[in-house]
Amino acid sequence: MATARVVEYSKEQRTYYLPPHRRAVLHPHAGEKVVHMPEFMRLLAGLVTNVADCFRQEGPEGVPYSAYTGFQDWQLELRTWEFNTDLVANFVPTVTGLKERLESGIRVNDAACGRGIPTLFLAQHFPNSKFVGTDIDLESVQWAAKESKERGLVNATFQVQDLAKLPADWSDSFDYVLVWDAVHDLADPEGALREIFRTVKPGGQFSMVDIRGHAELADNIDNLAATMMYGVSLLHCTPVSLCFGGRGLGVMWGQELAVSMLQEAKFTNIRVLDVPNIPGNLHFLCDKP
Numbered sequence: 580m581a582t583a584r585v586v587e588y589s590k591e592q593r594t595y596y597l598p599p600h601r602r603a604v605l606h607p608h609a610g611e612k613v614v615h616m617p618e619f620m621r622l623l624a625g626l627v628t629n630v631a632d633c634f635r636q637e638g639p640e641g642v643p644y645s646a647y648t649g650f651q652d653w654q655l656e657l658r659t660w661e662f663n664t665d666l667v668a669n670f671v672p673t674v675t676g677l678k679e680r681l682e683s684g685i686r687v688n689d690a691a692c693g694r695g696i697p698t699l700f701l702a703q704h705f706p707n708s709k710f711v712g713t714d715i716d717l718e719s720v721q722w723a724a725k726e727s728k729e730r731g732l733v734n735a736t737f738q739v740q741d742l743a744k745l746p747a748d749w750s751d752s753f754d755y756v757l758v759w760d761a762v763h764d765l766a767d768p769e770g771a772l773r774e775i776f777r778t779v780k781p782g783g784q785f786s787m788v789d790i791r792g793h794a795e796l797a798d799n800i801d802n803l804a805a806t807m808m809y810g811v812s813l814l815h816c817t818p819v820s821l822c823f824g825g826r827g828l829g830v831m832w833g834q835e836l837a838v839s840m841l842q843e844a845k846f847t848n849i850r851v852l853d854v855p856n857i858p859g860n861l862h863f864l865c866d867k868p
């Protein structure tokens with residue numbers, strides 16, 4: 580910590596000093612978003628051997644989600660902290676008219692929702708709207724359903740669904756679909772985007788929030804977060820997708836590829852927006868004509 584210049588070390592006094600402006604980096608409940616990343620790195624470090632095995636000719640294709648013990652708990656803590664005030668106060672207003680529509684009552688799918696934190700926050704703030712949180716992971720869905728019940732929410736339900744194979748009778752069902760940090764993880768992201776398009780109502784909208792990056796490596800060299808994100812990609816996002824025989828896009832798939840895949844799926848008016856207070860994310864907001 581001293582050689583990394585996080586902690587200051589005095590040779591003369593043989594003391595260590597952590598200046599106040601750096602304390603947040605080490606404190607789990609302090610105000611800096613970066614505090615959650617060391618814990619993620621610790622979690623991923625335990626999977627290095629599993630990932631290394633995938634590089635052997637006769638090794639497995641990828642690493643299953645189930646091997647990442649603690650991942651959903653970690654993500655839960657991160658999202659709870661990130662969304663506590665930001666989602667309703669700062670993110671929702673970036674989609675023109677969304678707050679008003681949520682207030683009057685619309686149908687929303689928070690897809691690949693994990694522990695469903697966006698749904699839980701939004702359902703609480705917008706009681707006239709109906710929310711469905713979907714994810715392929717049964718344990719996450721069960722957790723979210725229990726949490727929703729404990730919070731007394733009657734307008735949020737959760738169910739197991741593969742985003743690439745949504746129910747046939749969900750065509751034109753949702754006014755708004757949100758996918759937060761998940762499309763790059765999917766085995767079949769093209770299929771998932773086609774399914775999202777099918778299930779959004781004509782005139783509805785889709786928000787895909789994903790990691791900020793470019794498709795071309797050279798364009799990421801000056802991105803200070805890129806080193807960490809390529810590591811996260813190698814140790815988590817790529818192997819979980821490849822494990823299903825999937826596309827293995829990885830977290831640094833890049834905004835150019837993301838936009839072209841959204842176009843392929845027939846979305847229109849694709850806007851690439853910043854996410855307030857989360858500089859590592861981009862928000863791809865699109866319409867279904």
Ligand SMILES: C[S@@+](CC[C@H](N)C(=O)[O-])C[C@H]1O[C@@H](n2cnc3c(N)ncnc32)[C@H](O)[C@@H]1O
Binds near residue numbers: 654655694759766
């Ligand atoms: C990085 S997590 C993001 C979770 C949540 N959106 C969040 O931001 O906290 C990716 C999620 O995608 C889910 N997932 C992976 N493949 C899926 C699929 N085919 N259909 C639905 N969900 C899937 C995983 O179970 C996991 O919860």
